[in-house]
Amino acid sequence: MIVEIKDLKKVYAGRTVVNIPELQINEGETIGLVGNNGAGKTTLFRMLLDLIRPDAGGIFSKNENVASTDEWKNYTASFLDENFLIDYLTPEEYFIFIGSLHNMTRTDVEQYLQRYLEFFNGEILNSGKYIRDFSKGNQNKVGIAAALMQNPELLILDEPFANLDPTTQIRLKSLVRSLRTTHQVTTIISSHDLNHVTDVCGRIILLEKGQVIKDIQTTENTLTELEAYFSA
Numbered sequence: 512m513i514v515e516i517k518d519l520k521k522v523y524a525g526r527t528v529v530n531i532p533e534l535q536i537n538e539g540e541t542i543g544l545v546g547n548n549g550a551g552k553t554t555l556f557r558m559l560l561d562l563i564r565p566d567a568g569g570i571f572s573k574n575e576n577v578a579s580t581d582e583w584k585n586y587t588a589s590f591l592d593e594n595f596l597i598d599y600l601t602p603e604e605y606f607i608f609i610g611s612l613h614n615m616t617r618t619d620v621e622q623y624l625q626r627y628l629e630f631f632n633g634e635i636l637n638s639g640k641y642i643r644d645f646s647k648g649n650q651n652k653v654g655i656a657a658a659l660m661q662n663p664e665l666l667i668l669d670e671p672f673a674n675l676d677p678t679t680q681i682r683l684k685s686l687v688r689s690l691r692t693t694h695q696v697t698t699i700i701s702s703h704d705l706n707h708v709t710d711v712c713g714r715i716i717l718l719e720k721g722q723v724i725k726d727i728q729t730t731e732n733t734l735t736e737l738e739a740y741f742s743a
């Protein structure tokens with residue numbers, strides 16, 4: 512088990528927006544987190560990354576509470592949204608900066624980026640533009656590639672398919688699959704795209720009003736089951 516949630520609660524203005532008594536995530540799982548707007552997905556991710564603190568309970572990564580230890584930062588990478596980028600840099604400058612945090616030289620970074628040329632689809636490198644001038648989808652690509660520079664064991668992506676063109680959505684799915692098969696990366700992906708998450712995730716967690724309503728291993732029936740749930 513890599514992540515364990517215990518008696519977790521987050522309350523905003525008297526309203527409980529996350530309430531998860533118990534949840535365990537095992538090494539190597541690819542998990543799709545689904546739920547309507549306001550279900551609590553981003554709030555859960557923010558607590559997992561210690562960006563906000565729970566009102567009760569906690570999230571334990573390799574048995575250590577993320578709110579009181581730092582070790583998890585060495586093996587956890589995330590991309591929540593474009594606010595996590597440094598948008599006055601070009602993508603190249605940003606990758607070199609992030610690489611430097613992981614002791615990568617400029618040449619290491621250039622070599623690393625070769626793996627992502629197909630994912631970038633010719634849109635990211637050598638454009639001469641600052642990150643702020645890219646479309647949201649292309650900013651997503653920068654954030655995802657930068658998050659993976661650290662070779663994480665645990666990867667958190669908040670709505671990674673949103674704003675991506677169909678070609679890149681398909682490439683992102685292959686990337687997630689290969690992270691699991693070649694590096695056993697544990698990945699948690701929130702998404703409103705039921706097709707994509709059931710396609711790529713082995714387990715689906717459905718949140719509603721902060722509570723886990725379904726926690727299922729993906730089978731050929733899962734997409735139909737989720738569509739039935741959301742259309743009711």
Ligand SMILES: Nc1ncnc2c1ncn2[C@@H]1O[C@H](COP(=O)(O)OP(=O)(O)OP(=O)(O)O)[C@@H](O)[C@H]1O
Nearest residue numbers: 523524528546547548549550551552553554555703
């Ligand atoms: N800083 C905050 N102050 C007050 N309420 C907040 C705050 N952050 C989130 N909330 C509320 O908590 C609830 C859960 O929001 P959250 O963003 O986690 O949902 P979500 O599942 O990620 O939704 P979406 O699919 O729209 O991204 C919502 O009702 C939201 O309004």
